[in-house]
Amino acid sequence: MRKKSVLQAEIASSLPALRRFAFSLTTSMADADDLVQQTVERLLTRPIPEDAALLQWAFRVCRNLWIDEYRAQRVRDNALTDPQFQDTVQFHVEDQAEQALELSAVGAAMTTLPAEQHEVLVLVAVQGMSYREVSETLEIPIGTVMSRLARARVALADRLNQPAEAMH
Amino acid sequence: MKLTDTQLSAFLDNQLPSSEMDAIREALAIHPELADRLAALSQVDAQVSAFAQQIDGKPISAGLQRAAFSAPAPESTSVFTRWPWLSQRSGPVALAASVMLMFGIGLGQWMQTAPPAQENEQWAAIEAVLHSLPSGEATEVQGVTVQTYFSFTGADGQLCRAYQVRDTRARDEVACLADGHWQAVASVYQTVAGQTEYSAASASVVLDSVLNQLGASAPLTLEEERAVLARD
Structure with a gap:
């Protein structure tokens, strides 16, 4: 079993990546830190497999918490209003208004993805994971990683960039 | 040749067998619009990544600080x-x-x-x-x-x-x-x-x-x- 101090040190060096991951999933900075906090608390209080790489395990814990709580919250939110028009990005700065607006659209578009596509896209695009690493982290076949990633990219490209209809 | 979304997406990540990678490269040479489509898909990754990076350097919430940086046990080594x-x-x-x-x-x-x-x-x-x-x-x-x-x-x-x-x-x-x-x-x-x-x-x-x-x-x-x- 890892010493607590060793574990804390590992967690500390993983925080930047964890926050990016959580923010990508929740699209809200406040929710991201709440999610990472819950993840850290769980990592410190529950057993971690000896052979588990901490960062990969942390992502898995974070993802499970997000699935359990935030997705449920999103379902409730979506019942009230279209997420496309929700103020999901809360960090607009006046002199960066244009960029913030564009990124706001990206965040809003991400919230429209099904959770299983959303998480795969984030692991590849934000964390730079290989398909194999995503497959191991989410415990899904590589073929599933490929298809979910493709659907996520097409959906966001449709919404944000240009029509990306299948070529036949 | 019929190209699926999954193939094009995996092409961007160099995750296809070499024969399929070659086939898509050949298709790219013949169909320039395919490059536009790949660009649109690829841009998604850059956009999502840029979105995520906004949190870098932002102050960590007090709750997270407490959870992540509480004092370690005294006998331990960092x-x-x-x-x-x-x-x-x-x-x-x-x-x-x-x-x-x-x-x-x-x-x-x-x-x-x-x-x-x-x-x-x-x-x-x-x-x-x-x-x-x-x-x-x-x-x-x-x-x-x-x-x-x-x-x-x-x-x-x-x-x-x-x-x-x-x-x-x-x-x-x-x-x-x-x-x-x-x-x-x-x-x-x-x-x-x-x-x-x-x-x-x-x-x-x-x-x-x-x-x-x-x-x-x-x-x-x-x-x-x-x-x-x-x-x-």
């Missing part, structure tokens, strides 16, 4: 096991010679070649951080986030620190203190925002090798680090 080197200290450690060769540079050359950051005010700011910020913390200076990992002493007794500097990309770095000034002795770029220079795994292996060549001690405890930083 060890940052980001790099395998740290868990191999008691046994023989294999130098990653092949990796060093792959990069075509050795530690000697690294030590003679100042990284770009040292040439400007940014390095002075990073030096100030290295003089004062405890390991395990992060701060923003001169447009970059500096995340300290751990401190150690080299074979000749000089104080060294491992840390990450991050702006649009991230680099893991080791700097040592000489005559009151911090000098970066190794700098390895990591994967950020899909702009791969070296993989994070390679960065880790290279730095392991550097730490071994420096004859690095076991990582200092936070208490030891505090005392050494106050002295130096």
